[in-house]
Structure formats: structure tokens, C-alpha cells
Amino acid sequence: AQSVTQPDIHITVSEGASLELRCNYSYGATPYLFWYVQSPGQGLQLLLKYFSGDTLVQGIKGFEAEFKRSQSSFNLRKPSVHWSDAAEYFCAVAGGTSYGKLTFGQGTILTVHP
Amino acid sequence: DVKVTQSSRYLVKRTGEKVFLECVQDMDHENMFWYRQDPGLGLRLIYFSYDVKMKEKGDIPEGYSVSREKKERFSLILESASTNQTSMYLCASSPPGQETQYFGPGTRLLVL
Numbered sequence: 001a002q003s004v005t006q007p008d009i010h011i012t013v014s015e016g017a018s019l020e021l022r023c024n025y026s027y028g029a030t031p032y033l034f035w036y037v038q039s040p041g042q043g044l045q046l047l048l049k050y051f052s053g054d055t056l057v058q059g060i061k062g063f064e065a066e067f068k069r070s071q072s073s074f075n076l077r078k079p080s081v082h083w084s085d086a087a088e089y090f091c092a093v094a095g096g097t098s099y100g101k102l103t104f105g106q107g108t109i110l111t112v113h114p
Numbered sequence: 115d116v117k118v119t120q121s122s123r124y125l126v127k128r129t130g131e132k133v134f135l136e137c138v139q140d141m142d143h144e145n146m147f148w149y150r151q152d153p154g155l156g157l158r159l160i161y162f163s164y165d166v167k168m169k170e171k172g173d174i175p176e177g178y179s180v181s182r183e184k185k186e187r188f189s190l191i192l193e194s195a196s197t198n199q200t201s202m203y204l205c206a207s208s209p210p211g212q213e214t215q216y217f218g219p220g221t222r223l224l225v226l
Contacts, residue, residue: 004156006156009154032213034213034214036217041219041220042219042220043118043204043217043218043219043220044157044204044206044217045217046214046215046216049213049214051213090156090157094213100145100208100213100214100215101147101159101162101172102147102157102159102213102215103159104149104156104157104158105156106154106155106156107154107156
């Protein structure tokens with residue numbers, strides 16, 4: 001069965017600082033990987049996804065993620081965080097079925113200090 | 115733009131009541147999903163549907179049922195609400211063969 005672990009429950013950074021959110025997955029074949037963001041009181045918005053090809057994926061809002069098969073990781077990065085990035089971030093994995101079932105990590109809450 | 119709407123943003127119900135949560139998508143997607151979100155647990159799949167009148171159990175289906183009579187609408191039913199079903203409920207949809215899911219704004223349900 002597939003699984004996702006986000007080791008950091010809560011991260012605090014200063015505005016302008018760089019950010020890396022960790023995600024480790026478990027899946028037997030090549031996974032489909034996603035990062036979603038949830039602002040307070042809102043649904044989830046897709047930041048980026050990896051299906052195949054280039055292992056460095058660019059997303060919206062200046063985010064990027066790198067797929068590392070050897071480490072079973074898909075970490076999310078941003079070079080300079082803005083106060084509006086404060087939200088909860090979810091990593092997810094899909095097994096490539098036509099039904100598109102996703103397994104989510106526990107989420108990482110990002111706090112941004114001015 | 116894909117639009118997924120949920121009938122209520124906030125809902126308060128009493129223990130034992132029958133509760134209906136409605137989800138509608140406007141992009142003709144085959145797949146629809148219901149999740150519950152709890153702090154520290156992320157999103158957990160309750161049920162999903164890959165076609166009209168078709169449904170599959172997810173990871174935590176106990177205490178829930180679903181209905182999909184029309185392609186655009188997917189309902190989650192709590193037959194007899196209990197306090198441990200107090201949670202945020204999120205609906206999502208996706209096209210066939212495509213794992214990208216599009217989410218509604220969520221319904222925060224409080225069962226007293």
C-alpha cells in the first residue's frame with residue numbers, strides 16, 4: 001500500500017527566508033506525486049505535480065519540488081517566502097490507477113514571521 | 115476553471131440526525147471523492163465514485179454512505195451522526211486517467 005510521510009508538523013520561517021518542506025513516500029512503482037496548499041478555511045489548491053520526465057518540477061506561486069527516487073522524496077522548496085505563503089501544505093501520492101486515488105501526508109503548517 | 119462546490123460551509127447537527135453533504139462539479143469529471151480532514155491526520159478518503167451509480171469504499175467508510183445519481187453530483191450521507199464525525203469534509207473531482215484532483219471549499223461539520 002502506498003503511504004506518505006511529512007516529518008514536520010509545523011515550520012516557522014521569517015519572511016524572505018528560503019523554505020523546504022519534506023515529503024517521503026512509499027510506493028512500489030513510479031509514483032505520481034503532488035503538493036497541495038490549503039489556506040485557512042479554504043479547500044486545497046494544487047501547487048505542482050510530478051508524473052514523469054524532469055525531476056525538478058516548477059509550480060505556481062514560485063514553488064518547486066524535486067523528485068529523488070533514491071531517497072523516496074519529493075521535497076517542496078521556495079527561495080524567498082512571502083507572508084501570504086502561510087498555510088498548510090500537503091504532499092500526496094497516486095498509484096497511477098484510472099480512478100486517481102490519492103494518499104495524503106499528515107500536512108505541514110507553515111507560519112511566516114514578518 | 116474547474117469549479118467544485120459544496121452545499122454548506124458550516125453545519126451543526128445533533129447526534130443521531132441524518133446528515134446530507136452535497137458536492138457538485140461543473141467539468142463533467144468521471145471521478146469524485148469524499149475526504150475528511152482532521153488535525154494531524156491529513157486527508158483520509160471516505161468513498162469515491164468513478165461513474166454514475168458506481169462507488170467504492172475508501173480507507174474510512176464506516177458510518178458513511180454515498181449516492182451518485184447524476185454525473186455532476188456526489189452526496190455523502192451520515193445515516194446517524196455521532197460526535198466523532200465532527201470534522202472538515204472535502205469533496206474533489208478528477209477526469210478519468212488523471213490523478214489531479216480539484217477540491218471544493220469544504221464543509222465544517224459539528225455534531226453535538
